[in-house]
Amino acid sequence: MVVKSLAVHSAAISDQESRKQILKGVLSNLISSLSGGMLSFAMGLMLLNETHSPFSFSLGTIITPTVSLILLIPAGTIIDQKAHKPLLITWIIVRLGALIIFGGTINIFSVSHKWIPVIVFVAITAVANYFINTSYQAAVHELVNTKFVPRLSSLTQAATALASLLSPMLGVALYSVMGFSWFIYLEISSQFLVLLLLLSLHFYYESPLHAFVQKKSTSAWQGFRVGLAYLLQHPLLRDLIIIAMLVNFVFTAISIGMPFVLIDHLHAGNTALGYLETSLAGGTLIASLLLSMCDSTKYFLSKLIGGLAGSGLALIVLGIVFTVNSNLLIRGALVLLILGMLTALINVSLQVKLQTTLPTNLLGRITSLMTTACQVMMPLGALTYTFLFQISSRPALIFVISGGLLFLSIVLATPFLWHDSQKDSY
Secondary structure, three states, X not given: OHHHHHHHHHOOOOHHHHHHHHHHHHHHHHHHHHHHXXXXXXXXXXXXXXXXXXXXXXXHHHHHHHHHHHHHHHHHHHHHHOOHHHHHHHHHHHHHHHHHHHHHHHHHOOHHHOHHHXXXXXXXXXXXXXXXXXXXXXXXXXXXXXXXXXXXXXXXXXHHHHHHHHHHHHHHHHHHHHOOHHHHHHHHHHHHHHXXXXXXXXXXXXXXXXXXXXXXXXXXXXXXXXXXXXXXXXXXXXXXXXXXXXXXXXXXXXXXXXXXXXXXXXXXXXXXXXXXXXHHHHHHHHHHHHHOOOOOOOOHXXXXXXXHHHHHHHHHHHHHHHHHOOOHHHHHHHHHHHHHHHHHHHHHHHHHHHHHHOOHHHHHHHHHHHHHHHHHHHHHHHHHHHHHHHHXXXXXXXXXXXXXXXXXXXXXXXXXXXXXXXXXXX
């Protein structure tokens, strides 16, 4: 019944309108991700220059998962019960207000107290981004018809990858020329533009009787329990969340370990690090664009298992490249390009699967639960891998071991995934 209602509802959105909506949605995502990434990078540089603290670039890693845990129960239910466009507009305005207040107060504080407005701003932004990102994912069927959902997901992933590719380079270049304050003005302008694009989007809601009247009486806790019960009743969905958590934990080895191995262990320098990180983001961008041109709904489990197993093997090869340390940039860039492509394959396949099969009235809750579960793994992974890389005399082998464990886990889990996929009808 759910699939049928989605098909009937999405039929109201024409292919031409879907294409226009995709253009606006992807453009707003690119602008928001690029300007936000540049501001975050510039803020880290500002704090590092003024406070000389090693935590300057770690605030998001600490605050974002904390916010996700706090919002886990209420956010998903709120998103599923409210019209998504007003919700998105509200939280973009909140983010804009926080930016304006932050820009007006940051220079009032002394160097030793600049952590106060920064932490408050990052926390408010984390709350706003949580609602905005989850609401956007839950609203895909209101923006495009079912045929265009995979393309929207792929191009959104591509926009995020392009932003992550450009924001560090632009952030460093512009910071040295303009200083930190101009990044706040740039972000305010960008958010106004994003708000205008959002206002121009048309959200094709289901009939009021079906979409909103039946939703109003559920409390946050009751709504969370409904989502959790649905999750427990569908073993494949539970498997996918566990896999997503595992991947987020293991991939922390790259963000923590690659700078340590390249700069402290191999003495390859910042240029080599930037080159390899660019290759990783470039692979994600290329694969996301390729996936937008094909049907991402077919062979879901094969693509997921292949992408995960391939990622494990790529981590093993990356560790070997760092160990051998011969033609490091060429070989490392090639491996990370492939790893970035596999990451896009995993992310897009998983996102499309959820968005095309979950009931729309539960999409916000399940997405919220998965997002929180994955984000919580990041600080745990950061702590684990920081400790491992610091005590290891051969840190490159940690990549080999992590990749091997990921590959072995996927091989062992494959029979259970196939079994649950046959049994699960969500």
